[in-house]
Amino acid sequence: MSPSTEVAVRIGAAAAVFTVMAFWEWFAPRRRLTAGRRPRWPGNLGILAIDIIAVRLLVPTAAVGVALIAAERGWGLFNILALPAWAAIPLGVIALDLVIYGQHVVFHYVPALWRLHRMHHADLDIDVTTGVRFHPLEILLSLAIKMAAVVALGAPAVAVLIFEVLLNATSMFNHSNVALPPRLEPVARWIVVTPQMHQVHHSIERAETDSNFGFNLPWWDRLFGTYRAKPAVGEQGMTIGLPIFRDIAESRIIRLLTQPFRNAR
C-alpha cells in the first residue's frame, strides 16, 4: 500500500466514524450533557488538530514504518518464528491491543503519567470528541511505546495499520453519547468495548475511574479483574469527570494543554 493510500484509508475511516457517531448522539443521546457541546467541542477538536500535527510532523515514519523496517531486517518475535501472514496479522492486532491496555493501566497508576492522561478524564461530558481528546505528550509517548511493541513483536505493517484504524474508530464509538439497544448491548460487550462499558471509566469515583481500561477488545478487563459492569449510582446518576478541573473554563484549549503542569486548587 502506498503512503498516500494509507493516509486516505486513515482519514476516510476516521471521518466516517466521527460523522456517524456525531449524528447518532445528536438524534438519540444516552445522557443529557451537563456542560454541552458548545464550550467543549472547540477545545477537544483543537487538541485533535494539535495531535495530528505533533504525530505527523515530528514522527513521520511512525509505527507502520517501523514495522516495515522490522520485517526487512527480521527483527521481532513473529519475524524470527517466520509466522505466516494469516497468523501474524490477527495475533499482531490482538497483541498490540493488550499492550495498549497495559499502557492505559500504567498511565493511571504512575503519578507523572496520570498528569498527562487525566486531561482525557477531566472532560465534564463524554461524547465522540472525548474519544480524540488526549494530550499531545501522551500521544507521542504512546506512539513511542507502540513502536517499541511493534519491533519486539515483529508485527506486520498491515496489522499495525488495521490496529490503528480500529483503535481510532472504537475510541470514537465507545466515547459517544449513544446507547446500544438493551438486548444487544450485553452481547456486544463481549466483542467490543461499548459506550455503556467505557462510560464507567469516566466516573468521578476513583475506583470506577480505575476500571474498564480496554479501548478496543473487552477481554483484558475481564481477564485481569478490572472489569466493572456499571457505575454504583447507575448510568444516569453517575457524575462524569474528575473531582478537579470542573470549571468550564478548563475546556479551553490553552487550559487543556497546561493541565498536566498545574495543580488543582
Ligand SMILES: [Zn+2]
Ligand atoms: Zn483512563
Ligand SMILES: [Zn+2]
Ligand atoms: Zn475514555
